[in-house]
Amino acid sequence: MNELDDDALMAELRRIAAEVDPVPPGVIDAARAAISTRYLDHELAELVADSADAGSGLLFEAVRGPGTAESRLLTYDGGGVQVDVDLASTGAGLRVIGQFTGPVTECAVERGDGGVLDVAVDELGRFVADGVPPGPMRLRYRSEIGQMVRTAWLVP
């Protein structure tokens, strides 16, 4: 081993890593499937504030509501609408509470694994989704002029 030059030693390490720490097949399958989350006709709602990123140039400082467990507040802006999202973990998955600033229809939570959870928005623009499993998710909604909008992916 000690007689190997740097490149040969590195090649040995690469070979061993492929044996003891390979990329799991599920990770490769999920990567291939990720392209199905591409839509050409939608608008992206950008993240404009995230309480988990205090100091990153976004608007919020870390927020802890009085008497509540830690929750995370995010704001997205797209399709002429802003949406505030409040994430809190509960015993049975994630609770997502939202508030739109304008009229929207067809709101749903999309998950990174392709799952979709329809959510009802009330006349004041509020919604609650309970029991959302962990992992990447985003919101989709249709704005007043019928434009489909999706938020950037967020990881709770």
Place this chain on the structure above:
Amino acid sequence: MGPAIRGDGMDPLAEADARDLVERVRDGDNEAWVALTDRYVSLLWSVARSMRLSEADAADAVQTTWLRLVEALDSLRDPARVGSWLATTMRRECLAVLRRRARVVAAEGWDQLAGDTAALDEALLRRERDAALWRAFKGLGPRCQSLLRMLMAEPAPSYAEVSAALDMPVGGIGPTRRRCLDNLRKIMLAGAHPFEAPSAGSA
């Protein structure tokens, strides 16, 4: 033979391939997407493992990075450098995971979380010299383990990609790699090193 890496860490041939793949994916070519993910999935995995994420956390961070690439496909400014874009995005996702973990389970042992599975790894390695080499690798300091694990990606990452993944200047990678491999040889020469844990979680 490694790829032809220029002083700025770029690999012109690989870059042309990457640009071509991204452009085909933009045009809706699914095979190009499969080729692109196959080309870079080991790079992403290596970033996560280099930053000591557990398998489950690594899998989540890799997936999030692919989702972000799909989201950014049409706005990607420099498709030739999609590898560096992926490495940077992956680093950010890993840091976010580590921040969440630190908040949620600060009290639990780091080693358990990070999946320090030296004993398990060795059981997988039938050849004693492979096991000895891996044991020596695990005996390196965290900085060397991190860089070398990153360089173990298959195919070998360009220095520009390593630089993006580890937030390290391109010019520092070559000398650090040399020093870390020298340390590795010293550990091999000295035989079993003193820092080795007998088995995972025995502390």
